[in-house]
Amino acid sequence: EGSSYNKAIQIYNPTAKSIDLSMYKLVMENYGKTGKPVGEKELTLSGSLAAGDYLVIRHSGANGSYPGKEITDDNVCNFNGNDPVALLKGEEVIDAVGPFRTGSTTNFAADVTLHRNAEINKPSATYNEEQWTKLQKDDFSPFGKR
Numbered sequence: 001e002g003s004s005y006n007k008a009i010q011i012y013n014p015t016a017k018s019i020d021l022s023m024y025k026l027v028m029e030n031y032g033k034t035g036k037p038v039g040e041k042e043l044t045l046s047g048s049l050a051a052g053d054y055l056v057i058r059h060s061g062a063n064g065s066y067p068g069k070e071i072t073d074d075n076v077c078n079f080n081g082n083d084p085v086a087l088l089k090g091e092e093v094i095d096a097v098g099p100f101r102t103g104s105t106t107n108f109a110a111d112v113t114l115h116r117n118a119e120i121n122k123p124s125a126t127y128n129e130e131q132w133t134k135l136q137k138d139d140f141s142p143f144g145k146r
Contacts (some may be wrong), residue, residue, distance in 0.1 A: 001109045002138040005061030007077045008083060009097070010143050011066075013049045014121065021045035024094070026057060028076045028085045035082060035105035047081040052142055067144030081110025084127065095123030098133075109134075115142040 001007060009026065013019050024045045030038040036072040047069075048145060049055050054068030079085060082105050084098025097107050108127070113135040120131045135142070 001079060001081045001111065002062070002112075002113065002140075005059040006080075006138050006140075007068065007079055007139065008056055008058035008062050008143070009077065011049065011055040011057070011087065013051055013053055013055075016051050018051060019049045021047050021049055021055070023089050025088050026073075026076045026085060027088055028079050028083055029098075029100060031082045031105050033080075036105075037053070040080070041075045043073050046060075051082070056143060060130065063138075064140060066140065081107040081112070084108075086125075093125040094121070094130055096125055096127045099127050111137040113139045113142070 022045065026043045027043070028041045032038040032042055051071065056066040056068060057077055058066065058070065059072050060072040060074050061079070063146065076085065083095060084100040085098040086100040087094045099106065105125060107130065112121045114132045115135060117131055124131065135141055
């Protein structure tokens with residue numbers, strides 16, 4: 001959650017096989033400026049993600065370029081520090097950044113870049129703040145790295 005539209009999400013495929021992304025979607029819970037729920041925004045993914053590769057979904061107004069496959073989406077990638085984002089396979093939450101579907105309006109990611117700690121080898125359907133390192137706002141240096 002960077003300044004202005006510097007907003008991006010990286011998905012990494014740690015497996016030895018290509019993953020069919022058509023079964024997955026990103027969902028962002030939008031809490032708005034007042035902390036009240038506004039609704040959900042959704043992006044259905046497509047194509048495939050090769051073993052060990054990255055997919056970056058970014059706002060079209062985000063600065064810079066990112067390693068790996070890159071797509072732009074101004075809907076899901078328009079989050080603020082109180083808007084959780086989750087990767088779902090069908091309706092099952094596979095991984096979550098923030099307290100997804102808990103009703104929490106905490107500013108868990110205000111003005112920071114969150115990067116999952118390297119020793120965490122699996123996605124988590126439940127957000128655990130201890131699994132993430134908080135970097136400075138607009139620091140996209142971890143992108144393209146595990």
